[in-house]
Amino acid sequence: MVFDFFGAKKKAVISMIHIGALPGSPLYDADGGVDKLIEDAARDAEKLQAGGVDAVMFGNENDRPYVLEAPIEGISAMTAIVQAIKPSLKIPFGVNYLWDPKASIAIATATGAKFVREIFTGVFASDMGVWAPDCAGAARLKRNLGRPDLKCLFNINAEFSHSLDSRPIELRAKSAVFSSLADAILVSGPITGQPADQSDLRKVCETIRDVPVFANTGVNIDNVRDVLAVASGVVIGTHFKVDGYTWNQVDGERVKRFMDVVEKIRK
DSSP, rough: OGGGGTTTTTSEEEEEEEOOOTTTSSTTTTTTTHHHHHHHHHHHHHHHHHHTTTTEEEEEEOOOOOOOSHHHHHHHHHHHHHHHHGGGGSOOEEOOTTTTTHHHHHHHHTTTSEEEEOOOOOOOTTEEEOOOOOOOHHHHHHHHOTTTTTEEEEEEESSEEEOOOOHHHHHHOOOOOOHHHHHEEEEEOSTSSOOOHHHHHHHHHHOOOOOEEEEEEEOOOTTTTHHHHSEEEEEEEEGBGGOOOSOOOHHHHHHHHHHHHHHHHOO
């Protein structure tokens, strides 16, 4: 199953554009400023498009330590960065402000993004403290901003955290589709760049039939065949970076090699 904005693409590949630390966050490069953030993100976007990915997603992974309520300076800067790069994009794009569903919806609306990824449901014990997102508030904001078409990708097992919900992961996923209107379910590993548990991914894929299921972390050229044997697609960031290191720039050759494998799988 694929999203309608991917057209006939099977086994879709959404690639991350990891924006540098935004204004207000501890790692922000004040000397380089927002102009440097735009320059770096634009370079990654160019390489990802040239490598043949199906879509890109802007994320603020560098805003460590993460917050559960986005600051105004972060929202405004990320909006400006996405808007600056948008004219060069020939493929669909999405956004994800970690870890604030309403901020992600707001940025997506302002920039014309096709989709958002977020933790929308559940309660977690996390590095950021107790984490209980407001899915209903985000869904109502999406409607009130006039974006009922905006696709919401539900990351069902949050990174950097442990679910306080004891239900099996496949039941939590099914519930999110039924009660919270998820457009897709994403299954993650424990930390950025680490693979999702293959048995968890398989259970969710076998249970969820109405919407796509994506592997959200840790996909690489060595495991992508196994992942796409069950999943509708992948979200990939770390593997496309120089030396496979999350905080490096995108390596265009790694992207092309990976997409060559995906094209063979699609055939």
